[in-house]
Amino acid sequence: xxxxxxxxxxxxxxxxxxxxxxxxxxxxxxxxxxxxxxxxxxxxxxxxxxxxxxxxxxxxxxxxxxxxxxxxxxxxxxxxxxxxxxxxxxxxxxxxxxxxxxxxxxxxxxxxxxxxxxxxxxxxxxxxxxxxxxxxxxxxxxxxxxxxxxxxxxxxxxxxxxxxxxxxxxxxxxxxxxxxxxxxxxxxxxxxxxxxxxxxxxxxxxxxxxxxxxxxxxxxxxxxxxxxxxxxxxxxxxxxxxxxxxxxxxxxxxxxxxxxxxxxxxxxxxxxxxxxxxxxxxxxxxxxxxxxxxxxxx
Numbered sequence: 001x002x003x004x005x006x007x008x009x010x011x012x013x014x015x016x017x018x019x020x021x022x023x024x025x026x027x028x029x030x031x032x033x034x035x036x037x038x039x040x041x042x043x044x045x046x047x048x049x050x051x052x053x054x055x056x057x058x059x060x061x062x063x064x065x066x067x068x069x070x071x072x073x074x075x076x077x078x079x080x081x082x083x084x085x086x087x088x089x090x091x092x093x094x095x096x097x098x099x100x101x102x103x104x105x106x107x108x109x110x111x112x113x114x115x116x117x118x119x120x121x122x123x124x125x126x127x128x129x130x131x132x133x134x135x136x137x138x139x140x141x142x143x144x145x146x147x148x149x150x151x152x153x154x155x156x157x158x159x160x161x162x163x164x165x166x167x168x169x170x171x172x173x174x175x176x177x178x179x180x181x182x183x184x185x186x187x188x189x190x191x192x193x194x195x196x197x198x199x200x201x202x203x204x205x206x207x208x209x210x211x212x213x214x215x216x217x218x219x220x221x222x223x224x225x226x227x228x229x230x231x232x233x234x235x236x237x238x239x240x241x242x243x244x245x246x247x248x249x250x251x252x253x254x255x256x257x258x259x260x261x262x263x264x265x266x267x268x269x270x271x272x273x274x275x276x277x278x279x280x281x282x283x284x285x286x287x288x289x290x291x292x293x294x295x296x297x298x
Contacts, residue, residue, distance in 0.1 A: 169207025
């Protein structure tokens with residue numbers, strides 16, 4: 001884990017989840033995301049302090065544990081304030097929400113109460129809306145990048161856009177099959193926004209920074225289109241949601257072996273089913289106490 005310079009006061013810390021660092025001339029700094037747990041955030045703190053910066057604030061782009069789990073340690077160790085969007089604030093302050101909604105709103109069983117889904121609680125000190133903000137004396141622009149989650153934000157500063165999980169690198173798409181998105185329409189709109197955004201560098205959370213985001217956007221958009229096309233074709237015959245889930249995993253060579261994998265992929269597939277329902281491309285019916293989805297008659 002090391003601090004990589006992008007611009008004079010703009011850096012990123014490479015890792016399983018890239019973190020951003022924005023510094024002021026006086027050495028105060030904002031960290032973008034906090035890693036999955038204390039072990040990651042301790043390393044990030046050491047990198048920040050050994051580089052001569054003092055952590056004043058933490059911006060959490062979205063309330064997934066791999067981005068927020070290390071925040072409580074950093075708050076306790078440095079006194080830094082925490083910032084997020086209003087929507088993500090709820091899950092950061094009540095982290096049971098993530099495994100809860102994955103498990104259909106029921107209290108999640110122990111296999112879902114793990115560090116990958118159930119981060120420790122952290123208090124959010126400030127809510128960020130899209131637009132310009134002065135956070136702990138540092139000017140940043142907050143960008144709505146919803147889709148991966150409903151309240152995900154990115155941070156733009158000095159021509160650098162930290163774009164969280166709005167896109168993932170093409171090699172990650174090939175590895176994981178279907179990127180997780182909770183809202184397909186918003187994910188597509190965010191991809192279009194990124195494509196039109198003027199910036200000299202784009203820093204995704206998963207993948208190396210790039211100066212041209214268009215090929216990355218196109219790879220993500222194409223996988224969404226391929227998934228929509230596949231599910232639409234699959235639903236020429238009535239299928240249950242679980243049958244659609246199996247079909248998608250088979251098509252994109254995804255192997256689920258844990259409850260965590262199953263329920264994350266289930267969320268993603270349900271997002272696609274919701275998108276197709278809302279756009280009038282499929283319908284639903286009920287038979288023998290089962291819910292089926294199928295192509296809508298023309």
